[in-house]
Amino acid sequence: MIDRLEFFEWTLAIDATRTKYAYGRIDAIDPAHCETCAAFVRALDRHLIPEPVIMLLQRAGADPYKVHEVWGAPDGGFLAGSWFLIGTLLRGEWTGGSEGASVEISAGFQCWINNKPTLPPPEVMQGDDLLELEFTWQHPVVI
Numbered sequence: 310m311i312d313r314l315e316f317f318e319w320t321l322a323i324d325a326t327r328t329k330y331a332y333g334r335i336d337a338i339d340p341a342h343c344e345t346c347a348a349f350v351r352a353l354d355r356h357l358i359p360e361p362v363i364m365l366l367q368r369a370g371a372d373p374y375k376v377h378e379v380w381g382a383p384d385g386g387f388l389a390g391s392w393f394l395i396g397t398l399l400r401g402e403w404t405g406g407s408e409g410a411s412v413e414i415s416a417g418f419q420c421w422i423n424n425k426p427t428l429p430p431p432e433v434m435q436g437d438d439l440l441e442l443e444f445t446w447q448h449p450v451v452i
Contacts, residue, residue, distance in 0.1 A: 311396070316365045317412040319401030319422045321394070321440060328395040329370030331433045337374040348383035349376065349390065357450055359414040365442065369394045377441075378428060386450075391423075391443040393434055398424040417448035 314321045340347040352358055353373055366373045371392050379390035401422060402410065411421040426441040 312368070313399070314365065314368055316361070316422065317401075317414075320399040321369070321396050321422065322399050323369045323394055323396035323440075324437075325368065325370035327370070327437065331393075331395065331431065331437075332370060332372045332375050334433045335372075335375045335431050337372065338376060338379060345379055345381050345383055345388065348381075349379045349388055350374070352388070352446075352450075359418055361414055362418075362420060362442070362444065366392060366394075369396070377431070381446075387445070387447050389443070389445045391426075391428065391441050393426065393430050394440045394442060395434060395437045396440055397438050398422060398440060418444065418446045420444040 310324075310326060312323050312325050314323050338346045338349065340350040358373065363373055371394055373392075375392070376390045377393055379388060381388040381390075402424070411419045413419045421443055423441040423443055426439050428441070430437075430439055
């Protein structure tokens with residue numbers, strides 16, 4: 310079943326059942342792996358990731374702890390990352406410079422939906438129509 314989800318400037322057609330199935334076969338990041346991973350998990354545990362992002366991921370069938378990739382310099386107050394969702398973009402765009410291409414949800418937390426993922430997806434999602442929910446977060450609270 311395809312769900313139509315609204316997220317700021319974007320309208321998504323998401324296969325939440327398929328996305329949930331895929332996320333059930335993906336490992337969560339290991340906070341012991343690196344300081345960036347640990348900072349991201351702490352931010353999730355402390356409910357610092359903006360609620361609209363968490364709600365979209367949950368409604369889409371994605372586990373917020375199973376971020377596809379997270380990187381940055383947490384000691385400098387910067388994190389970035391992305392999650393994959395199985396679905397298509399119905400409205401909105403990310404072109405890097407268009408009006409509404411990204412949205413600042415909270416202080417320093419920007420995100421966007423990319424309908425042409427920049428990273429290779431997990432094997433369980435290969436062959437699916439994918440969207441990539443990406444974020445950058447510049448704020449002292451990420452330390």
